[in-house]
Amino acid sequence: MKFKMFTVLATATLMLFSVNSQAAKKRGGKGAFAGGSLSVGFGVGFATAEQTGINDIIKNAKSTNQATTSELKSATEYSLQGTFRFSNGFVAIQLRPTYFTQSESGTGTAGTYSYELSGFTVFPLVRLIPLSNDLIDFYMQAGLGYGKLSGDMTNGSSKISFTGSNFGLQAGLGADFCFVPDHCVGIEGNYKYLPIQRNITTATSGIPGNGISQAAIDQELEVNGSDMGTTFSGISGTVSYTYNF
Secondary structure: OHHHHHHHHHHHHHHOOOOOOOOOOOOOOOOOOOOEEEEEEEEEEOOOOHHHHHHHHHHHHHHHHHOOOOOOOOEEEEEEEEEEOOOOOEEEEEEEEEEEEEEEEEEEEOEEEEEEEEEEEEEEEEEEEEEEEEOOOEEEEEEEEEEEEEEEEEEEEEEEEEEEEEEEEEEEEEEEEEEOOEEEEEEEEEEEEOOEEOOEEEEOOOOOOOOOOOOOOEOOOOEOOOOOOOEEOEEEEEEEEEOOO
């Protein structure tokens, strides 16, 4: 379903901006910031963020409580981006905040077994554009950033909330297609490395089970005697829209 949504979005956006594709060229070097140019945009993507720690809990729930919940292996990420491209046309810098969401739910012998994660990242990126013409910009990008992730788990009668954060990096490749001068649709792939090794319990009720060995408020959440980690890490594919000033 997510792949179909991704394909439909990409196709619809390409069709929209291919109207009057012979009209003109992209803007660039409009004099802002000593000859550079500015652009803003948004995007939606899907990431392979496999949550190993939570998946261990899900596996235990399947084994002991016949839970029907699937493991957390993919996530959705929504992004905003503001980009300044220097007048040489080869280098740009971008600030990209994203909203991350991931969830699975099911039922078992003790009721509901659901697991939800949501959070954000903020990444400044340096972009190199080795290939550019009136139609396409092909680019490479990389940067260091910060992410914070919060979660809620329901294991039958037990409920636990937690949060964690860390710094990480990402790098990737992409291309912007500008069929109309000021409007571009982009496709890119990125690899993000941003693990969160420790998560702090913020709320809890009921008796934890399914391998959860520590879930006291303001203490590290543990599974099978070890810290339960979460992650933003994984490979993502994104479709984006950009408006060039």
